[in-house]
Amino acid sequence: MIINCPKIVIALIFSWIVLLDMAFVFFGIRYFIIKKYVISSISFVFALICAFTSQVMTAFIKGGKDVLSTFFAELPLYVYTIVLALFTIIIPLLSIYLYRYTRTHVSSNSIIRAFNASNEGFLYFDKDGACLLINKTMAKIASSLTKTYIMNGNDFLKRVKDRTITLDDGSTYKFIDREITISNAIPFVNKTDSQVINELIALDVTELVKKNELLKEDNEKLEEMNKELVSYNEKMLEVIRHKEILSAKINIHNEMNTLVLQSSYLLSNDNKEERKKLLSKWENNALLLCKEAESNNDDFVSDLKTLADAIGITIECKDYSPIMSNEKITSLFVKATKESLLNVAKHTKNKKIIINIERVNGSVIMSFINDNNVNTKPIIKGGGFTNIEKSVEELNGKMTIINEEQFILRIEVKDAL
Numbered sequence: 001m002i003i004n005c006p007k008i009v010i011a012l013i014f015s016w017i018v019l020l021d022m023a024f025v026f027f028g029i030r031y032f033i034i035k036k037y038v039i040s041s042i043s044f045v046f047a048l049i050c051a052f053t054s055q056v057m058t059a060f061i062k063g064g065k066d067v068l069s070t071f072f073a074e075l076p077l078y079v080y081t082i083v084l085a086l087f088t089i090i091i092p093l094l095s096i097y098l099y100r101y102t103r104t105h106v107s108s109n110s111i112i113r114a115f116n117a118s119n120e121g122f123l124y125f126d127k128d129g130a131c132l133l134i135n136k137t138m139a140k141i142a143s144s145l146t147k148t149y150i151m152n153g154n155d156f157l158k159r160v161k162d163r164t165i166t167l168d169d170g171s172t173y174k175f176i177d178r179e180i181t182i183s184n185a186i187p188f189v190n191k192t193d194s195q196v197i198n199e200l201i202a203l204d205v206t207e208l209v210k211k212n213e214l215l216k217e218d219n220e221k222l223e224e225m226n227k228e229l230v231s232y233n234e235k236m237l238e239v240i241r242h243k244e245i246l247s248a249k250i251n252i253h254n255e256m257n258t259l260v261l262q263s264s265y266l267l268s269n270d271n272k273e274e275r276k277k278l279l280s281k282w283e284n285n286a287l288l289l290c291k292e293a294e295s296n297n298d299d300f301v302s303d304l305k306t307l308a309d310a311i312g313i314t315i316e317c318k319d320y321s322p323i324m325s326n327e328k329i330t331s332l333f334v335k336a337t338k339e340s341l342l343n344v345a346k347h348t349k350n351k352k353i354i355i356n357i358e359r360v361n362g363s364v365i366m367s368f369i370n371d372n373n374v375n376t377k378p379i380i381k382g383g384g385f386t387n388i389e390k391s392v393e394e395l396n397g398k399m400t401i402i403n404e405e406q407f408i409l410r411i412e413v414k415d416a417l
Contacts, residue, residue, distance in 0.1 A: 005077055013080050014057050020087050021050035027094045034101060043094065046087060121173065121202030125153025132197065141202055144168060157200055164205065172209045173202040234390070244384065300334050307338065308353075311345045317355035322364050322415075329364055329413060332391050333357075339384040340368040340409055348373055348407065359415060368409040 028043035053072070060073040102109070115122055121138030125131045129152035134142075142150045144167045150156045160175040167173070180197045301320055308315045315337075323329045337355065344353050354369040385401070388411075392399045397413030 009077070010057070010061065013077075013084070014054060014061075016084050016088075017050050017054045017057070020084065020091070021047050021054060023091050024050060024087075027091075027098065030098060031094075034098075034105070036101075039094070039097075046090065050087070119204045121200075123150065123153060123156070123200040125198050125200075127196055127198070129154035137204075138200075138202060141165075141167065141173060153198060153200070157198065160200075160202075164209075166209075170206070171204065172206045174205045176201050176203065238387075240387070300330060304334065304337050304341075308341055311341065312351050313341055313344055314352045315341075315355065316352065317357065319357060322357045322359045323366070326364075326415065328395060329415075332388070332395065332411065332413070333366055335388050335391060336366060336368060336409060336411055339388055340370075342384065343407070343409075344370050362415050363412050364415050366411045370407040371405075373403065373405060373407040 024043045024047035028040045028047060031037075031040035031043060056069055056072045060069040115133070115135040116137075118135060118137060121141050122133065122135045123131065123138045124133040131150055131153055134150060139149065142148075142156060145159070145165065146156075157177055161177060162175065164172060164174045177198065177200045180199050182195045182197055305315060323333050337353075340353055344351065348370050350370060350372040352370065354367075354371070356365075356367040356369070358365050389399045392411055392413065395413045397411060400408075400410040402408040402410070
């Protein structure tokens, strides 16, 4: 009989019963919450059995002589051990089933856990600012910003509304809010009650901000590379231009060698016409060499006419005044005229170029025209035209080439540079 057992054994049995009673009460409540009413009822029945047994044991320990106390006091120890062992086995079974159920079914706790596991912050509060739901992330944000908990949702909303805030730990959040209307049915009455709830969400945009910063750095690097490429292109154009100048100088010097040989021949010849032609060639070559050595455009009209005469082309221009007051436009005009002369000399039979210069609505328009154009093939922009177009773009101007019955190079730039 258990009454004859040592007091330590009776104390252990009693403690065992009390622990089982508490466990069955816990599971009864948990299963009731998830609406497993049958299992909840069984748990509460087991809890009542354990509570009843503990009460009876308390009675016979205190020396109770009633029939019920005597009956339980005279039960063998193994009966208590077997029954309590069976009850104990039920506890892990209830635990396993509850764990599996909560993992595979949505409950109020599931929603709370999901909110707390999110990297975004959530806050729901009513029109008076009373907080209805706040997750851990929003609580952390509020603690970092205000050094306290959110006491009033409306006050916190005013502080963060439509803002992007970076916390001390480097995380960045963008805040958005909206109002939600919730309708609740009133029991036993065919009516609904509506309530307006404010929702505030803190979106975690830390990675987006970091990627934007990296993109900004990459754009800056690309801009630097683009500047280097532009500079390289300008240098290449300058190299091409110098090569063309060098080629022209070589041609002039080769012409000089030919003139030397012709002069040697004519020294022993009395042909005056040939001598005049030879002297004219000497004069033109000498002028070209001298003009090439000069680097200013002070007398550009005379220089251009000299160049045109040397290659047998006539320049017709009524008025140079629209470009006289602007050094940059003058320099561009000289480049364009030289390239036009070269193009006419190479590709057309009509050795005449007409130049029209006019000022229209604050812009200077320069047109270089050659009539009776027989070379109507598409113009391939080499070093010369490419260099001119680059110079025009630097002045925010526009260059157009028409190669039909007339060859026309048209350049338009702003006068106020």
